[in-house]
Structures are given as C-alpha cells and as structure tokens.
Amino acid sequence: MCGIVGLLLKKPSLRPRLGELMVPMLIGMTERGPDSAGLAVFTPPLPAGQRKISVYSGLTEDGANYAWSGLVEALNAELKVQARASIKGNHAVLTFEGEADPVKAFIKAHGPKLHLLSAGRGIELYKDIGTPAEVAERYQFSQLSGSHLVGHTRMATESAVTPDRAHPFTAGEDFCLVHNGSLSNPNGVRRMLEPRGIRFETDNDTEAACRFLEWRLREGDDLHTALQKGFEALDGFYTFLMGTPTELALIRDPFACKPAVVAETDDYVAIASEFRSLAHLPDVKHAKVFEPAPEEMYVWKA
C-alpha cells in the first residue's frame, strides 16, 4: 500500500499557499504510507542558463549537520558556477549557472554519500523516512509555494525502507513520478534500459517505471505517447502520478487495483489515493469529484 497526492493550482493567487493546502493531503494518507514520505514541487522555472539540484545528506556521516557551505565553496572554486544553497538540515537546493551534469558529477565526487534527488529548472524534491507529518515538519512543507506538486506516502513492499527508495523518483531533468502499487517486470525493464546507458540508483521497482518514461520523453515522445508505451511495457499494479514543469499526469493499470480520486474546481485540481485527503480543500463540497478510469490518461496543464 502507499498513498499518492497531487495538487495543481490553477489560480495564481493561491500559489503561495501550495504547501499549506498540500500538507493535510499528505498527512491524510498516513495510514496508507507511514514509513516514508516525499514530494516534488514545481516552481516558476529558472532562466534557461541556470539549474537547481536537490541534494540529500542524510546518508552521510554528518547527516543534518552536513557542511553545505564547504560543498558550495568547493563547487564555486572548481567549476565557477556561482552556486548558492537553500538549506533545510539534511537537504539543500543548490542553484547555479550552467548545465546540471558537471555539477552532479562534482557533487558525487566531493561527497560520494550525498544523494542527488532532482535536477532541473523548476523541480525541487524532498523525501525521507518517517511519518508524513514528521517529514512535512522536517522540511517545512507548509511553507512551499509553486504551481503544482506531486507527493507520496510509502508503505514499502518491493524494496527496503530507506530515504533513497522513498518517492518521488526522478530521472533526467524536471520529471518525477510517484507510484502506488507494485510492478511485476521491473527487472526486465532495467535489462532493456541499462544497455542504453541508463543508470539505476536503487533496486526499487518504481525507479524502473520512472526511468522508462523519462527515457521515452527524452527520445522525443510527447507525454501521451510515452504513457501509451508505458501501458505496453510496464506490467503490474500501479497508479502513477507524474509531474513535469507544465503538467500533472495520472494513469492507472487496467485492473485499477490501486485507487485514485480527483477533485476539480475552477481554482485547483487535487488528486489523492482516497477522498479523505481531499476533504479539507477549499470549497471541495462543490468540486467535481470523480474516479479516474483504468488505462486512461489524465493530463492537467499547470
């Protein structure tokens, strides 16, 4: 079991309240996912020449006391990318000039136990073990602002309870995916992707789905085409919720084994595994509430 939540604010004036509206959604899914939680938030994109990377230091010996300033100084001395860090304990968002890949490589060399969570112009990602309430408090999720986000509460079935196996998963830039369910062919998907140079960081089944779909997008598929290929290539039980800089997308497997419910008003689209995570939302009594059908693609534009 796991819980998924997603929120897309259509009304720009609500965007400073994105985190505040989402935290009860995430906490509402605690019974479905008490062991880890995470979310990816999409903010207005940085200028084309800049990137940001979310980094997790919880796997290093220093944990939340990690010397982020040392990393930033080394990065700027070596690569001259004018990096700056926004720090929340064991988590930092590094914003810098230039491409993401050299910076990612530098960070991995500088701190091999640092875990890179996401890269892109809009995405920021947080995930850790703990209850959804603990994780939300740890990273002050209620303070987050942005246009849309994708969140997850985890009850692990397919791989161990560790921060790097929590969701969302990312691949490439500005793409993330959360999963409720379990895939039956993740290793087959990995064996197909690895010879194409796609590297995996965990043994988690969801990572296979995430890397498969991002690979299709990078190969030029639009989101619909990529999701259609996902239906063909990915076997098992799933409700997937995905985020791109401009979209939230949802698909369910043909047996609809894993739940999802949507509430839509003129102001927002909210998605959750169950309605109890949506009940607090403004004017939800007048929202259009529906259950997404299996094997259909639902894409909402930010």
Place this chain on the structure above:
Amino acid sequence: MESLKFDLSTGGVRPLNQYLHGPASELNGQRITVLNPDGAHNIAVGLNAAVKVTIDGHAGYYAAGMNKLADVTIEGSAGTGVAENMMSGKVHVKGFASNSAGASAHGGLLVIEGDAGLRCGISLKGGDIVVGGSVGSFSGFMAQAGRMVICGNAGDALGDSLYEAVIYVKGEIKSLGADAQIEPLGDADTTALAGLLAAAGLDHNPRDFKRVASARTLYHWNADADQEY
C-alpha cells in the same frame, strides 16, 4: 421523527458505529445523520436494525458493509466495497461508487445512481444491485445468485464465470466474460426489471435491457476438453 446527528469531524467513526451496534429494539425506526464523513472508512458497517442512516457527503471504504435490515443513504460517492456482504436492507449511493461495490452481497438492494467501478457485484450471492450509470470491467465475476441492473454500459469480461445470478444491461457491453451469454428477455425478466427499477427510483423501459446469464458450460469438468476452453 427528529434525526440524531453524528459529526465525524469531531467524534470520528467509532462512536457512531458503537451507537449503531446497540440493541435493535432501541434502534428500530430511528433516523441517524452522519455529518462530515469526509471519506472515512467503515461508516455504518455491521448494522443489524431497521434504522435509517443518511451519510451527508463522501464515504470511504466499506461503507454500510455487512448491512442487515438498515436503510443507508450516501449523499456523495462511496469508496471501495460499499455494501459488501450485505445481508438485507438497502444501501443507496447518490454519487459514484468505487471498485467491488456490493461484493458478495447475500441480500438487500444496493442502488448506485452514478457509475460503479470495476468488479461491481463480484461473487454476488443473492443481493440485488441497480447501477444508474456504467460499471467497470469484471463486474458480476463469479456471481452466484441475485440480480444486477446496469442502466449504462459494462466494461470488459462482464459476468465472467457466472453461476445463477442474472445481469441486465441497457447500454453497450464491451465484452462478455467466459461462460456469460446474452439471452432473450422474457416476461419474468421485464417484471423483475420493472420492480428493481422502481425500487431504485430510476425511470427506464425494462424492454430496453439485455439479459446476461450463465451458459453453464463451466459447471462440470470436461475431461475431453484437453485443457482448452
């Protein structure tokens, strides 16, 4: 008669269910309103009295499960397993219902005004289900007894491995399951349909429905089939 109100936003589900599990002699004829259900699970499960319960919003999983005698109305939608294993009474969902609505119901009437998800009426054992909208795939799977009325469309594998339950469909059937077949609609069927539609408060012409029942070819082991069915 005045309605007794339980507000789940302050008290949670347990006080409600504990009250509803009181002596039937005291509960019979009472009217209970459940405020702010907000998708909570197990609302009004295991009732065993002729009590009338109105759930004023969206219910979570297993609402009115195992119902006996009670008349439960859900003003919003219902999550997975609404009225599962109902024995008698009536459960009426004004919105849509998620998967496995009315699963293994032995008796009573489940009305869903909107659509029902997948596996509606799975393993039905004698209850009646009337769906105003459409049902998802695998509905009526292994249904043994009882009747299902679907006023909209049905998904894939309708009535797969049916026993003696009968399914009536007004709209399109995407595909029939193994051993399910469309049969002529008889007078007994239209009489049954008229009664079920009236009980559900839905206005359709019984003659517009198709009858789906078991071809009974799976009832007996066929040693000559060479494992090819």
